[in-house]
Amino acid sequence: MGTVLGPDAGSGAGPGAGGEPVTAERNVLGGLLEPCGTDPVTGFYRDGSCSCGEEDLGLHAVCAVVTEEFLQHQRAVGNDLTTPLLAYGFPGLHPGDRWCVVAARWLQAYHDGVAAPVVLASTNPRALEVIPLSVLEEHAVDVPPDVSGLL
Numbered sequence: 155m156g157t158v159l160g161p162d163a164g165s166g167a168g169p170g171a172g173g174e175p176v177t178a179e180r181n182v183l184g185g186l187l188e189p190c191g192t193d194p195v196t197g198f199y200r201d202g203s204c205s206c207g208e209e210d211l212g213l214h215a216v217c218a219v220v221t222e223e224f225l226q227h228q229r230a231v232g233n234d235l236t237t238p239l240l241a242y243g244f245p246g247l248h249p250g251d252r253w254c255v256v257a258a259r260w261l262q263a264y265h266d267g268v269a270a271p272v273v274l275a276s277t278n279p280r281a282l283e284v285i286p287l288s289v290l291e292e293h294a295v296d297v298p299p300d301v302s303g304l305l
Contacts, residue, residue, distance in 0.1 A: 179205055182277045182287055190217035190276040191252030194245050204254035204278045213284065214254040217276035219295055222249045224270035227263050252276070257284035264289060271295040 179187040192202040198210040204217050238246040263269045272293045
């Protein structure tokens with residue numbers, strides 16, 4: 155039930171490279187699902203989005219900003235996200251990368267005290283099948299489009 159970086163990981167970069175919403179799908183906040191990451195290109199479909207179709211049995215739904223602790227934890231539980239797999243175009247992740255992670259793996263890290271920060275605007279609502287919204291909100295790092303209210 156881990157992240158598999160192989161043939162099921164989709165192929166090629168698609169829409170969304172310009173920072174626009176990739177699909178008409180919604181996010182956990184009810185808005186349009188925003189891109190998660192394009193450097194490296196993430197998502198089950200490798201389109202930069204945490205879009206989850208029927209083929210995505212692992213639910214690569216949580217847009218996480220990976221940390222060193224999260225990456226070490228994932229490696230320890232058999233989900234190595236740092237080793238490049240060049241045959242699949244996967245360069246390996248580094249702290250600060252945004253990546254669509256499997257909801258159950260993120261929840262496992264949460265229970266072990268090493269949950270990665272979450273970009274709610276880029277997290278697919280299917281994550282809520284596994285993780286309560288309140289738990290995701292505890293780790294939210296979203297910045298609103300209009301930051302004038304924060305100044």
